[in-house]
Amino acid sequence: MEQYLNRGIKEIIGEFPETGRILDEFNIGCTACSVGTCLLKDIVEVHNLPYEEEHALMLRIGRVIYPGVEVEVPRIERKTQPASGAIKYSPPMKTLVDEHNVIKRLLALIPRLLEGLAVTREDDRQLVLGAVDFIRSYADRFHHAKEEDILFREFGEDLEIVKSMHEEHRIGRGHVKAVIEAVESGDTAAVKEHLTAYGELLTGHIRKEDEILYPWMDRNLSTAQVGELFRKFAETDERFRETASRQTEFIRSLEKQFTCEEVTNHV
Amino acid sequence: MFSGCPGSKTADFRTKEVQDDAPAGKVQSQLRQWPVQLHLVSPVAPYYEGADVLLTADCVAYALGSYHTDYLKGKSLAIACPKLDSGQEIYYEKIKSWIEDAKINTLTIMIMQVPCCSGLLKVAQKAANDASRKVPVKYTVVGIQGEILQEEWL
Numbered sequence A: 001m002e003q004y005l006n007r008g009i010k011e012i013i014g015e016f017p018e019t020g021r022i023l024d025e026f027n028i029g030c031t032a033c034s035v036g037t038c039l040l041k042d043i044v045e046v047h048n049l050p051y052e053e054e055h056a057l058m059l060r061i062g063r064v065i066y067p068g069v070e071v072e073v074p075r076i077e078r079k080t081q082p083a084s085g086a087i088k089y090s091p092p093m094k095t096l097v098d099e100h101n102v103i104k105r106l107l108a109l110i111p112r113l114l115e116g117l118a119v120t121r122e123d124d125r126q127l128v129l130g131a132v133d134f135i136r137s138y139a140d141r142f143h144h145a146k147e148e149d150i151l152f153r154e155f156g157e158d159l160e161i162v163k164s165m166h167e168e169h170r171i172g173r174g175h176v177k178a179v180i181e182a183v184e185s186g187d188t189a190a191v192k193e194h195l196t197a198y199g200e201l202l203t204g205h206i207r208k209e210d211e212i213l214y215p216w217m218d219r220n221l222s223t224a225q226v227g228e229l230f231r232k233f234a235e236t237d238e239r240f241r242e243t244a245s246r247q248t249e250f251i252r253s254l255e256k257q258f259t260c261e262e263v264t265n266h267v
Numbered sequence B: 001m002f003s004g005c006p007g008s009k010t011a012d013f014r015t016k017e018v019q020d021d022a023p024a025g026k027v028q029s030q031l032r033q034w035p036v037q038l039h040l041v042s043p044v045a046p047y048y049e050g051a052d053v054l055l056t057a058d059c060v061a062y063a064l065g066s067y068h069t070d071y072l073k074g075k076s077l078a079i080a081c082p083k084l085d086s087g088q089e090i091y092y093e094k095i096k097s098w099i100e101d102a103k104i105n106t107l108t109i110m111i112m113q114v115p116c117c118s119g120l121l122k123v124a125q126k127a128a129n130d131a132s133r134k135v136p137v138k139y140t141v142v143g144i145q146g147e148i149l150q151e152e153w154l
């Protein structure tokens, strides 16, 4: 069993598809992950299941990998006790979760933004470019920079979980680039395809960070590290103050535009 | 039924089984400064500059067996009793000065579970809210038998 603990989850699921279904049952959504390089042992640790549940999960995975053999279930080492109740974030993590909430407001608008879109029309072109500008300046340069340049470095770049978050940022950037190219060539279908894919990717990405990654990081940060992160994030906020307020204002106006349109359409 | 202050209610746990398997040898003190009482310290003493500060209610260190190694280690300290100390307006000013002048990194408040102890948390919370600079503030509530009942960032 030990050797499988240090293998990437996509590989394990590839070899033993049943393990993916078992993980799903425990609300561990690795089958849907676009990257899947996390190690089995990290996944188990990071999800912080109560010990009995962790044991049950490992027992079932062990039985799939070694059918007919009574496997000995190793206990995954972790530094902290399983938490109970609602997620409480440390102040620096809370600022990242608040930024996710702003990003999620844009993601929620994407389907409506794409309805009846034709990038050959100037208004529609500007609408898409506005959303792209938000994604690039707020979600990527401001928020992802905090993650990549500050937070992830605290944990080391070679950690598989950190690598898979980096990879999702990279895939997201690819979609955004494709949207811009499609706007330039007037290809509405490609705009729709890549903006939808971006929305789906980021929705899952944010959920992983909010529910799994950040709580795990919080459990492993020292008090001194929390203070350091808070200070560095505040410096970034200061540098991006104008961008952040302009982009939040953009989201507000976009929300207003779409709700007004709906109201008029329903009258 | 006991009707007085829960903070002074008598409890006797002499019969509690205590594990005596601690590593042999003297436990090292993690204290890095003197004085420690909040009235006696200067908030801008060098050991507070940029530090992770631990503000502990007096009784905590007696209840919590691993106080030195698990909590005091690496931090700068002040102690106070929100129930018995006088002149607590000065406490508010000193906590604010830690944040604004000594530019501390974080503030951790450790109190006992008894209701009167939350007074210390309230003073610290108000000082942190009113301060012009912001720092992460955490609090830990300790039970009278040394159990950690709550540990949370504000």
Ligand SMILES: [Fe+2]
Pocket: A144, A147, A165, A169, A205, A209
């Ligand atoms: Fe991210």
Ligand SMILES: [Fe+2]
Pocket: A096, A100, A143, A147, A206, A209
């Ligand atoms: Fe994020």
